[in-house]
Amino acid sequence: MFGLTADKIIIIAVIAVFLLGPERVPMYAAKLAQLVKNVRNMAKDAKSRMRDEMGDDFDDIDWQKLDPRQYDPRRIIREALLDEDEPETSVIEPATNEPKPESRQQLLESGKEVMAPPFDAEST
Template identity: 55%
Template sequence: MFGLTFEKILIIGVIAVFLLGPDKLPHYAAQLARLVKQLRTMANGAKDRMRDEMGPEFDDLDWKKLDPRQYDPRRIIREALSEDDDVVTPAATAVISRSPNPDGAYLKRKLAKEESLAAAEFAPFDTEAT
């Protein structure tokens, strides 16, 4: 919790003993215990109130799925674009992208462009292009 390890808590306790002194330390420790109990009570009350206001349909909700730290846009896009629930790996997409479809529109346009350039012997030039 808050990155506090046992060693850090022990060091804080030793520093507190030296700063507060042995006569005031029990009083402040009791106040800290009361504060922790109040915070725990407030947190449980807020949780119960939220559960009452949201209704019973939210009892079975998996809150870990809604955690923004679980968000991976690459996985979401990969799952959305995959067919038949097969996840396409990045290596498979690289292989697919390197071998164009011979019946695809890209190769047809490329061949048509090469044929038209061979017949005209020069590339088209647009004088109004910026």
């Protein structure tokens, strides 16, 4: 929490005892305890209010995913580009009205009329 280790907290407490004096230390310790209790109660009230407003959906949310510290645009782009869960796309040949060469040849041999596909010069 804020980079404070147990050693640093003990040093801060010793300095506070010397600066405040032994008469005022219990009073300030009680005020600190009251402040910590108030902050915990506010956090608990905010969480319960959020749960009331969101209903059953509150428990279904993965809060770790919404942590802005996990946002790394390079990782997101890398995962999107290298995502292997998607099915492989294949090259699709364009559809034409013209029959395939084998079937067109068969149609010509059978005597049926084979027309060229329609072409619109203004569309290209």
